[in-house]
Amino acid sequence: xxxxxxxxxxxxxxxxxxxxxxxxxxxxxxxxxxxxxxxxxxxxxxxxxxxxxxxxxxxxxxxxxxxxxxxxxxxxxxxxxxxxxxxxxxxxxxxxxxxxxxxxxxxxxxxxxxxxxxxxxxxxxxxxxxxxxxxxxxxxxxxxxxxxxxxxxxxxxxxxxxxxxxxxxxxxxxxxxxxxxxxxxxxxxxxxxxxxxxxxxxxxxxxxxxxxxxxxxxxxxxxxxxxxxxxxxxxxxxxxxxxxxxxxxxxxxxxxxxxxxxxxxxxxxxxxxxxxxxxxxxxxxxxxxxxxxxxxxxxxxxxxxxxxxxxxxxxxxxxxxxxxxxxxxxxxxxxxxxxxxxxxxxxxxxxxxxxxxxxxxxxxxxxxxxxxxxxxxxxxxxxxxxxxxxxxxxxxxxxxxxxxxxxxxxxxxxxxxxxxxxxxxxxxxxxxxxxxxxxxxxxxxxxxxxxxxxxxxxxxxxxxxxxxxxxxxxxxxxxxxxxxxxxxxxxxxxxxxxxxxxxxxxxxxxxxxxxxxxxxxxxxxxxxxxxxxxxxxxxxxxxxxxxxxxxxxxxxxxxxxxxxxxxxxxxxxxxx
Numbered sequence: 001x002x003x004x005x006x007x008x009x010x011x012x013x014x015x016x017x018x019x020x021x022x023x024x025x026x027x028x029x030x031x032x033x034x035x036x037x038x039x040x041x042x043x044x045x046x047x048x049x050x051x052x053x054x055x056x057x058x059x060x061x062x063x064x065x066x067x068x069x070x071x072x073x074x075x076x077x078x079x080x081x082x083x084x085x086x087x088x089x090x091x092x093x094x095x096x097x098x099x100x101x102x103x104x105x106x107x108x109x110x111x112x113x114x115x116x117x118x119x120x121x122x123x124x125x126x127x128x129x130x131x132x133x134x135x136x137x138x139x140x141x142x143x144x145x146x147x148x149x150x151x152x153x154x155x156x157x158x159x160x161x162x163x164x165x166x167x168x169x170x171x172x173x174x175x176x177x178x179x180x181x182x183x184x185x186x187x188x189x190x191x192x193x194x195x196x197x198x199x200x201x202x203x204x205x206x207x208x209x210x211x212x213x214x215x216x217x218x219x220x221x222x223x224x225x226x227x228x229x230x231x232x233x234x235x236x237x238x239x240x241x242x243x244x245x246x247x248x249x250x251x252x253x254x255x256x257x258x259x260x261x262x263x264x265x266x267x268x269x270x271x272x273x274x275x276x277x278x279x280x281x282x283x284x285x286x287x288x289x290x291x292x293x294x295x296x297x298x299x300x301x302x303x304x305x306x307x308x309x310x311x312x313x314x315x316x317x318x319x320x321x322x323x324x325x326x327x328x329x330x331x332x333x334x335x336x337x338x339x340x341x342x343x344x345x346x347x348x349x350x351x352x353x354x355x356x357x358x359x360x361x362x363x364x365x366x367x368x369x370x371x372x373x374x375x376x377x378x379x380x381x382x383x384x385x386x387x388x389x390x391x392x393x394x395x396x397x398x399x400x401x402x403x404x405x406x407x408x409x410x411x412x413x414x415x416x417x418x419x420x421x422x423x424x425x426x427x428x429x430x431x432x433x434x435x436x437x438x439x440x441x442x443x444x445x446x447x448x449x450x451x452x453x454x455x456x457x458x459x460x461x462x463x464x465x466x467x468x469x470x471x472x473x474x475x476x477x478x479x480x481x482x483x484x485x486x487x488x489x490x491x492x493x494x495x496x497x498x499x500x501x502x503x504x505x506x507x508x509x510x511x512x513x514x515x516x517x518x519x520x521x522x523x524x525x526x527x528x529x530x531x532x533x534x535x536x537x538x539x540x541x542x543x544x545x546x547x548x549x550x551x552x553x554x555x556x557x558x559x560x561x562x563x564x565x566x567x568x569x570x571x572x573x574x575x576x
Contacts, residue, residue, distance in 0.1 A: 054265025058224030061105035071133035091392030094328035099229035116145030131224030148218035155210035209570035235273035268292030286422035286568030296341035323473025342412035424564035427526025428518025436517025447504030450481035480505035520548035
């Protein structure tokens with residue numbers, strides 16, 4: 001057969017068949033496509049990758065299998081989901097998005113073309129890709145499949161790694177000798193940051209680590225979970241999936257005893273809870289956490305109070321533009337409440353200032369659960385009581401909400417400082433568009449003085465009951481006064497146009513982002529594994545230039561992921 005360039009050859013990796021023998025499957029193509037298909041027998045030792053998505057990144061359906069949260073892509077955007085929820089208020093959100101009335105939906109869109117070790121749509125579905133957001137994750141998982149499985153078994157041919165060497169030039173007409181990699185060589189990696197964090201260099205990859213990685217095949221799976229339910233329930237589902245994947249890949253000639261977990265955002269909390277379950281840690285070779293809110297995120301508090309309209313208007317259509325719409329779901333969703341700052345996050349992240357910048361109050365002093373989340377009457381408490389009972393909703397009472405907060409506290413306490421013994425981390429530390437909330441600050445500013453009512457001092461405003469304020473769930477709360485609606489003359493001849501405005505003694509403004517991060521998780525939380533996890537965290541990377549949801553689309557984040565997975569594979573258990 002005539003010579004065909006490598007980039008024109010279509011490769012197909014074998015996968016375990018029903019009897020455990022290497023099996024190939026290929027969809028016939030048009031006769032005009034004449035590029036050859038190379039059938040490759042991969043290593044028989046399997047080290048599957050299991051991707052765990054973030055909050056809202058798993059598709060959900062009703063108990064009758066009707067999709068209620070389906071993140072299929074239309075030109076890269078979940079337009080259908082946005083259109084559906086744009087027309088729904090707090091009551092419909094509360095009635096629909098409840099953990100006991102939803103479950104993971106497995107029927108989301110999957111890719112049609114094979115890549116790496118995947119030949120067709122059936123295999124994508126078997127591996128769980130239909131459970132997670134096509135818009136957010138599929139391009140990364142396709143890249144991962146190709147990066148780990150779409151090359152030769154000789155690491156000397158891997159384009160991402162190189163070293164400087166002198167070799168003899170072959171005589172004219174003689175073929176170049178096949179490249180070989182020998183142990184003991186320090187390898188360079190294209191695009192890898194030389195510094196992981198301030199004061200921490202990136203540990204080099206050694207040639208023996210690549211030689212070890214070459215012994216594995218890396219089938220890529222996904223595991224969705226009901227992000228409305230406690231992350232403990234997500235951990236249980238992940239454990240079941242790990243056992244199933246190991247069994248599937250440990251059959252006949254193929255051997256498997258461990259997996260690697262790759263997580264995004266809240267998926268990191270699910271994975272951490274999972275590896276703490278009895279017997280699970282040994283089944284996991286290592287974990288890569290991307291943009292994980294390790295000790296929570298202050299923005300979770302802010303969104304319950306103010307919604308997302310002034311953060312990201314497009315995202316707010318889906319997540320909720322106002323406090324009542326976010327609270328209607330979050331208050332009944334233990335998983336979402338587990339994103340609130342834990343005690344490990346630190347103190348004094350909720351601040352109230354006057355119009356000169358003087359701090360009038362800062363919380364928590366020690367316990368965010370009792371001081372903020374379960375503060376029932378103050379205007380700055382997490383939940384306004386009547387928002388638990390929206391029109392057309394299925395109301396929850398304060399006791400149910402309180403139970404969910406206590407459940408979040410127990411989850412935080414069990415997870416504090418706990419990481420798999422072979423953990424790698426990257427987090428965002430950007431500014432500008434990636435700025436995040438380390439603190440949430442309420443600032444009192446003088447309003448348009450009302451003509452009636454006793455003036456309230458700034459100091460007294462701090463301790464007002466929420467019933468003494470006007471709060472519609474935006475980023476401004478009013479103290480005193482009322483809404484004024486009147487007609488004004490505009491133009492010539494004058495036309496009467498309606499106008500409304502708020503009078504008040506004070507406008508309490510929720511300020512914008514104050515810290516670096518990824519737009520959602522502040523770097524103080526993203527970076528905390530190194531200090532709280534200690535020796536369990538092998539390498540941690542501080543990166544910039546990407547936002548939270550598309551973190552794994554960033555080229556540097558992908559390079560770091562590739563590096564971390566190579567490091568983890570080098571320490572995986574081998575069959576002897």
